[in-house]
Amino acid sequence: MGEPQASARKFGLIDVVTVAFLVLQIGMTLPYYLGWRGEDERFSWRMFSSVYARDCRVVTVEQRAGKRQRVDLESELPSAWGDALEFARPAVIEALLRWRCRQGDADEVHYVRFCKEADGTIVAPIRSVIDCGNAEIRVDGVLP
Amino acid sequence: MSAWHRYFDADVPVARLRLFSTVFLLLLAFDACFVMSWRGFAYGEAGFNVAHFAWLDAIQPLPSSASYIGLLLLAGIVAVVMALAGVSRWRAITLCGLFSYGWMQSQLDTYQHHYFISLILFCLIFFPKVDRTVPASRRVAGRGYALLGTTVAVLYFFTAIAKMDAVWLRGDTMRRIDRVHGNLAPLEEFFAGLGVGPDAFWSVLATQVIPLELFMSGAYLFAVATRGHSDSRTRNLCWLALVAAVGLHGGIEFFGLKIGMFSYYMLLLAFVFFLPTRVVVAVAGAVRWPVDALLAAVGSFVSGRAGILGLSGVAAVLLLGVGLAADLPGSFGACGLAAAGVVVAGGLAAGRNRGSKPSDPIFAAGVAAVLLLWGLSLSHVRFEFYGYRGTWLTRSGDVAGGLAAFEKARRYAPPDVLLNEQLQPVRDLPRKDVAPPQKSSERLQQTP
Numbered sequence: 012m013g014e015p016q017a018s019a020r021k022f023g024l025i026d027v028v029t030v031a032f033l034v035l036q037i038g039m040t041l042p043y044y045l046g047w048r049g050e051d052e053r054f055s056w057r058m059f060s061s062v063y064a065r066d067c068r069v070v071t072v073e074q075r076a077g078k079r080q081r082v083d084l085e086s087e088l089p090s091a092w093g094d095a096l097e098f099a100r101p102a103v104i105e106a107l108l109r110w111r112c113r114q115g116d117a118d119e120v121h122y123v124r125f126c127k128e129a130d131g132t133i134v135a136p137i138r139s140v141i142d143c144g145n146a147e148i149r150v151d152g153v154l155p
Numbered sequence: 156m157s158a159w160h161r162y163f164d165a166d167v168p169v170a171r172l173r174l175f176s177t178v179f180l181l182l183l184a185f186d187a188c189f190v191m192s193w194r195g196f197a198y199g200e201a202g203f204n205v206a207h208f209a210w211l212d213a214i215q216p217l218p219s220s221a222s223y224i225g226l227l228l229l230a231g232i233v234a235v236v237m238a239l240a241g242v243s244r245w246r247a248i249t250l251c252g253l254f255s256y257g258w259m260q261s262q263l264d265t266y267q268h269h270y271f272i273s274l275i276l277f278c279l280i281f282f283p284k285v286d287r288t289v290p291a292s293r294r295v296a297g298r299g300y301a302l303l304g305t306t307v308a309v310l311y312f313f314t315a316i317a318k319m320d321a322v323w324l325r326g327d328t329m330r331r332i333d334r335v336h337g338n339l340a341p342l343e344e345f346f347a348g349l350g351v352g353p354d355a356f357w358s359v360l361a362t363q364v365i366p367l368e369l370f371m372s373g374a375y376l377f378a379v380a381t382r383g384h385s386d387s388r389t390r391n392l393c394w395l396a397l398v399a400a401v402g403l404h405g406g407i408e409f410f411g412l413k414i415g416m417f418s419y420y421m422l423l424l425a426f427v428f429f430l431p432t433r434v435v436v437a438v439a440g441a442v443r444w445p446v447d448a449l450l451a452a453v454g455s456f457v458s459g460r461a462g463i464l465g466l467s468g469v470a471a472v473l474l475l476g477v478g479l480a481a482d483l484p485g486s487f488g489a490c491g492l493a494a495a496g497v498v499v500a501g502g503l504a505a506g507r508n509r510g511s512k513p514s515d516p517i518f519a520a521g522v523a524a525v526l527l528l529w530g531l532s533l534s535h536v537r538f539e540f541y542g543y544r545g546t547w548l549t550r551s552g553d554v555a556g557g558l559a560a561f562e563k564a565r566r567y568a569p570p571d572v573l574l575n576e577q578l579q580p581v582r583d584l585p586r587k588d589v590a591p592p593q594k595s596s597e598r599l600q601q602t603p
Contacts, residue, residue: 029163033305033309039270040309040313044313055267055313056310056314058267058268060320061320064322064331086552087201087551088200088203089196089197089200089201089543090547091197092203095205095262095265098265103205106203130322
């Protein structure tokens with residue numbers, strides 16, 4: 012085989028698209044490693060990560076007239092949403108809380124996630140609560 | 156001549172593009188239709204969905220099982236057409252759009268490698284359209300190939316960086332993941348016999364992945380940059396990279412650390428980028444010969460306007476029939492759209508009475524229909540879709556709907572699965588904690 016046969020070219024549209032594509036890839040991934048996305052590992056190429064290996068459970072509670080009642084999420088949502096809820100993705104948590112407000116007459120809806128690392132270390136719980144009256148969401152604990 | 160253009164625009168043998176596009180697109184069709192589609196049972200249920208991007212949530216309607224499955228089946232059909240009839244820019248753009256929207260529309264799809272497939276499909280847009288009669292050893296513009304290799308290098312780089320945390324380096328993550336199947340236990344015992352304790356075993360096993368992935372990243376960049384070279388240094392490094400890729404991804408598959416079909420895609424990429432050209436030419440020839448021979452035979456048999464229109468009609472009828480027979484939400488819509496596309500393509504080709512081998516994509520669409528129905532009959536897609544759907548409906552209180560779904564699941568159940576025992580409690584006294592149907596597939600265990 013001989014040397015590569017590259018034709019002489021100026022920097023054109025295809026090169027702009029190439030650069031944009033590579034910048035997009037890196038731009039989708041780098042924010043996670045710069046700490047801008049918390050635990051949201053989407054697009055970070057973290058497969059089999061320590062976050063993925065955690066043992067987590069989610070508790071959702073509704074409050075009505077001062078009384079709290081646990082929500083049986085398995086009968087309210089397909090179990091396939093379990094992963095996204097356990098990963099504490101902010102958009103999913105927010106959507107869950109707003110959706111739950113729309114479903115019934117709760118005053119507040121609470122989301123709490125408990126996790127243990129793969130080595131057994133307890134991870135600080137993540138809590139979010141929505142006031143169904145004014146639709147404001149408070150996040151306690153470590154932001155995901 | 157700038158280094159940029161030497162890297163991105165150097166020529167590449169047709170064989171590498173042809174082998175990659177054919178096998179990758181067939182894998183993708185299989186993945187979309189038979190691995191991903193059954194998960195559509197949860198889409199849009201309870202009126203709840205969250206897309207991967209806020210802007211998409213703002214504009215898209217609530218997804219449904221039908222829209223998700225239909226999208227994937229249509230993507231699968233387009234992928235088969237491209238695999239057999241060749242990559243063209245507009246087909247690649249269509250497939251990239253279909254598949255990407257498929258995973259973007261909901262965070263129910265948690266597989267990162269689906270995002271990676273979208274990146275690959277974008278690279279395919281820049282693959283040159285090469286007639287099937289062009290010799291495999293001929294060299295063509297390599298922009299798409301260089302972009303693809305660079306994308307893979309970026310992936311490996313970040314997967315290496317991703318593992319640089321204390322929990323991974325201690326081996327705790329791998330140890331916990333292995334608890335599901337225990338496939339690494341024999342290896343752990345072997346090394347224990349050599350005096351290597353479990354902590355050291357898991358730590359070394361986990362740590363060695365990092366330099367391996369960094370090496371793979373560099374190897375892809377090197378393979379792209381030296382694709383016109385055949386010196387011994389290049390050859391040796393490529394062989395080393397191939398062995399490393401087989402070891403890494405083969406090991407992942409063998410020990411049950413599955414992420415869908417990710418390993419198969421990565422192994423294919425390694426073969427295409429690191430095998431010597433003469434080997435790739437031979438393999439591509441072997442893969443393409445039956446396909447090209449069949450296309451050539453059909454092309455010579457079907458000639459003129461009447462022939463093209465007739466072939467379009469047959470392919471469209473096949474697609475519609477498969478859409479009805481598939482018995483999945485969205486299957487008829489997807490096949491109907493594909494059938495409409497085939498009719499339009501046939502009409503345009505017949506009307507223009509020109510174009511290179513107009514029968515190829517039309518015949519390929521008919522083959523896609525047959526493969527889809529055959530694959531559905533062999534796979535567990537319908538069993539798993541209706542089984543999971545039945546479980547969800549029953550738990551949500553729709554006992555009648557759940558029972559109907561379970562009855563359908565039973566129709567498609569593998570021979571070793573007995574559903575009657577699970578169905579009886581649902582029939583007699585529905586409870587919210589009724590167990591899902593027993594499954595013979597292990598695919599459901601792993602999610603990233």
